[in-house]
Amino acid sequence: FFRPGMPLNMWSTPSTLNMESGSQSSMPLLWSPPARRTIAPPVATGMLLLVACVMLWSSSAFSPVLLVLPTLQPRSEIAGMGGMKKVQPAVNNLKVYAQGEQLYAPEGSNEMSFMLAGSRSEWPKQNGVTFLTSNTFSPSIAWALATIMAGALGVFQWISHRLARCSPGSTWSCAATGPAEAEGEEQPAAAPKPRAMRIQGDGLEDNSLKKRLEQFQKVQEEHRKATRPDAGPIWSEVAEKEAAGKSLDELLTAEQLDQQMQELAGIEKMLAPKVSAPDPTFTRLASVYGVDTKLLLCSSNDGAGRGLYTAENVKKGDILLRIPAKVCLIEEGVEGNPNWDIRMSRRLLKELADPNAWNVWNAYQPLLPRPDTMALPMMLHPNLLAELQHDVMRRAGLTQQDRLRRLYPAEMPDEDADEAEYPSELQWAVGLVQSRALEAGQGNFAMVPFLDMANHTDEYPNANFSFVQQPEKAFVLQAMEDMPQGEQVFIQYGAAMDNRRKFAQYGFVVPGGNCNDRLPGMEAVRKTGSHKLTKSRISAILRERDIDVNEPIPEIVLAVLQSLPISATAPLAPEVEGDHARELGRALSALTHEFTTSTKEDMEISDKVMLGELAMDPRRLAILTYRVERKVLILTAIQLLGDLEDYCAREAAG
Template sequence: MGHLLALWAFATDQPATFGRLASAYGVYSAVVLAEPPGGGERGLFCTRAVAAGEPLLAVPWQLCLVDEDEPGDDSLESVWEQQSDAAARPARDVRLAAQLLAQLAGDGGDGGGDAAELSRFWREWSAMLPPAAACAHPMTLPDALLEELQHAPLAEAGRRQRRRLLRLLASAPASSDGQRAWATAMCSSRPFRLPARAEGRGGRTAFVPFLDMANHAASPNCEALISYGGTATHAALFSGFGFAPAESRSDRLEPLPAGLAPLSGAALKRTLAARPPEASPALLEAALLSLPLRRGPSAGEPSEHAAASALLAWLADTSSDFATSEAQDEATLVGMEGEPAHDPRFAAVVRYRLSRKRLCRLVAEVLEAHRREHLPAAQRP
């Protein structure tokens, strides 16, 4: 996440702290916290060869922050797609954030006993977490950076998330609203969902220290990785985790409004054969699955032309938030690479909006090609 994070990691001597805390608190660990060869994101790397299914980390349960689902909890699903404020309902994210803030405030006391020891542990562990100045979760971003997303629905979702958490955590011990937002961001993106303990009981969520340092990827290698799942869109990933990849086959444009006519899948296949776009397979799949498609033959050129034209008009409206071009965003990212003090949050925002622009451009290219292929005879030159 840039030079700021590198300085923060170096200043706190995180690898040594990881090993010291693991030893002090009875954590079994076959991994170390380190940067990958050549530099990059810190992560967990195996210290020896391990067999499939062999434990890499075993963290005492009493070190974890744990929450059990309750009836009436907010589902926390598709937060960025909601169109209006719902009642501020509690859920695992704010309850875990309240626990984290209580530990940081030393509610367990500074003397002896298990409660005081747990508070001391979490105060040390919190120094290992990304600081607020490096978090790009929408709920933590100021309005100026939310506007830089150039995606109004996602920016408004960030504001809704922040209003909700500030209402629910109003009495939580914190030095500022920014700390409340930071704690919620940590407790919405780093914990793990666990199965229910018994039939008929709700699920559980645990913020598991040490394990929360694992990075994400679909394919394992010498770095110990976890999977975030392969079906989240970029907007959903950015909403929940404050980052998005450059491209993925799971990305989609936001849900289409009702009433837009679908394209014939068979007709679109012929268009792609006649006018193949220049794009990676992953980005092309994301673009095609962002469109409304139906099985069966085309209803005719006028129908396909009209449907593609309506979708292009919607896409132009959706893209109206774009205040900068792809080339400008690419130049911004290149420029930040040479700035030691660049804001990693702004870099994450620019990477997100650039990925969305690339998807929108490809969808527009596909629709324009389809419209030309199905130009009604009366309109042909």
């Protein structure tokens, strides 16, 4: 009941000592004795007795009781056992059976226990089954224990009251420093002042604050290594103090320390990915339609949205998902048919509208992405296409919409329709097929439920999918490495895919650069052999930017280097290469005329969304990410070419 740092007497005013001077302050001592103002022992004993009895009676009469299922039996054995009665618990719809006082649950149940709510008097009436627990006391024993406990607490309170009569001159005295309170007069407590932290010295040490300060010093040191000392007011002040030979503990007060640590903890907590509880629909449908799975569908706030997470520890090579082909929607013979995606989309719409119990797609529809969350260009209103600030992508989206409008004009919105009419049901279905269909053998594509919930990674996937023929046709997702329980499963939708193709097919790009991106127009320059650049001078420019070509290079920089016409052998005069760099930079600068917003403005919006300061429509957020990545790619190339031009000018002059 009592813990270190808490006064023995709950109703007394705690005595405290200042860590530096030994005078009274606001920080409680460990196991400090109480002050003189206490409740009389008989009254305290009576109160404790009453509280203990009421708590014991209420907990025994009304609290839910946790009944542990002692046995898990196969369903076949349960069906063959005599005298079995099905029990419907009040919480968690588990199929539980009872035989006498023994409880059973089918093997494979997701939970090992359940809660049965209600008072004890109601238990025998539920489904004719009597529930007994062996961990409850009889009423007489319970009352006796309550009386003994309350009496012991009362005696303990009386002893603490007697111990409060300590001398005013003692180090552990609860009296204030001065004669007034020693004679019973009350004195107002002085407001504590901020104090500089002293980690070492005479007297007591505040170990908890010391640990927090050490953590703060570590964070501060890591921050100073990554940034300049004058990156902010706190860091510049630290630099000045250290330059003057003063230590950090003389700079920060306890209040400043707590504030800084709270800010750091708040940022870390805010940025830490949070995963929701598993989606029960995914698990239930997988069981109903014969899908073997070791995965759960959960949502995360890390930007990936919903994803598949391991329900248990898995080994490399384990089958994570097996989806029978009979529950998939397969389109055969798509080779040579440019409209196979539209034909498959119309089949999908028909399946979604079919309420037949054996039709997985009607039941699976709540798990599919909503139309207003998908940002494929062929689904976007012309106003949203313009926000891409990329004319080629805008025109490609309009071309796909015109194709659908020519084939099925009644199922497409007019060109001048409002944003609320986009996308139509047909556009949504085509978007689902284009973004989620998988190859199912030679010349076949399939819509595969459950597997389509796996997220993509540009780096190293930890799982891979395939279409197998034996023992039955099925799609299989297999682990490529050992994974602990709760780890997200990632696959690759397609290797070597640049952002332009990825956004056109899936409606998203991954922030942080894509090494498969290429600068527009540079492929033609490379083929003609004109405007060559030398590898040696490019390497020198990168070294000036503290980029080691022998170490992993940032994705954006790597994409730029793979785009530019760089030659390892052709010797060029610095004046000639400087002209090449200037002309290539001008060509890329012409592309920036499409940008109606600056990169700084876009990145400020992106940061606010990431920090939770701004809510944004999912489609507009995907559009924002696409245009930021494209702008950073082009501007990085322009900056690199500008540096190369300056480098060549210095070399020519020197």
